[in-house]
Amino acid sequence: MADNPLAESLAKFTDRVLRWTVQSMEDLSQEEVHFRTHEGQNCIGFEAWHIARTADNLIHFAFEREKPIWLTKNLHEEWGLPKVDQGTGTSYEEVSSWVFPEGAVIAGYLNDVADVIVPRIADMPLDYLNSITRIVPQGELPKWEIIGQVIINHSNNHLGQINVGRSMQGKEGLGF
Numbered sequence: 268m269a270d271n272p273l274a275e276s277l278a279k280f281t282d283r284v285l286r287w288t289v290q291s292m293e294d295l296s297q298e299e300v301h302f303r304t305h306e307g308q309n310c311i312g313f314e315a316w317h318i319a320r321t322a323d324n325l326i327h328f329a330f331e332r333e334k335p336i337w338l339t340k341n342l343h344e345e346w347g348l349p350k351v352d353q354g355t356g357t358s359y360e361e362v363s364s365w366v367f368p369e370g371a372v373i374a375g376y377l378n379d380v381a382d383v384i385v386p387r388i389a390d391m392p393l394d395y396l397n398s399i400t401r402i403v404p405q406g407e408l409p410k411w412e413i414i415g416q417v418i419i420n421h422s423n424n425h426l427g428q429i430n431v432g433r434s435m436q437g438k439e440g441l442g443f
Contacts, residue, residue, distance in 0.1 A: 271393050277414045278389035281322065284422040285381035288318050291429045291441050292377065295370030302432050307359055311432040312367030314425040319377045320353035322418045326384040329402050330410060336379050355404070388414060 292300070292315050300312035309317075323335040337343060343350040348365055349357075367373060396411040405417065434440055 271391065271396070273393060273396060273411060274389055274391045277391075277396075277411060277419070278385050280419045281388055281414065282381055282385040284419055284426060285318070285322065285377050285385070287441065288315050288422070288426050288429065289374040289377045289381070291315070291426065291433060292370035292374040294438070295433075297367070297369040299436055299438070300367050300370050300373065302436055303363075304428070304432055304435055308428070309359070309362055310367070311429050312370075312373060313354060313362055313365065314428045314432075315370075315373045315377065316348070316367060317354040318422045318425050319373070319380050321355075322384060322422065323380045324353050325402065325413060325418060326387060329400055329413070336376070336383060340376075340379070342376060 292311075295311065300315075301310045303310050320335075320337060323337055327333045327335040338350070342348075346368060348367075354362065391410070396414075397409050399407050400410055400413060401407045402413060402417070405413070408416075430441055
């Protein structure tokens with residue numbers, strides 16, 4: 268542990284949003300994963316995949332120039348989804364053509380990401396968290412802000428979309 272309350276808090280909230288997303292996906296069939304609340308809205312599978320890909324890519328590639336789990340496990344080939352892209356800025360038309368696996372498979376990727384990045388975040392020293400990283404489209408930000416805003420807050424927004432989609436399909440709500 269870095270003995271850093273900021274790192275510990277960021278790790279805790281990152282773990283929560285990733286594990287809650289796991290819970291929201293585990294019981295969904297492939298058909299349910301492709302549910303859209305309305306035309307022009309991304310499917311539930313995209314929302315969960317985007318959460319995992321964003322967190323995986325930021326901690327591994329943007330911060331350290333390491334291969335994300337997405338690439339080390341060749342999930343891009345297995346799932347037939349983009350190798351590098353994580354969905355930001357991708358058109359609805361393109362995203363709507365993507366085929367996602369059933370929820371339990373997506374949940375597995377989310378768990379893999381959480382298992383690796385949460386301890387890494389917890390061990391980040393304060394000077395590392397304060398160092399600046401450039402990400403698109405946000406620009407240059409301290410790492411703590413990227414984790415807080417993009418991984419935690421942004422992911423919770425997508426998790427809300429997943430839970431609306433669950434409810435609209437008659438699935439039990441996940442009252443986080």
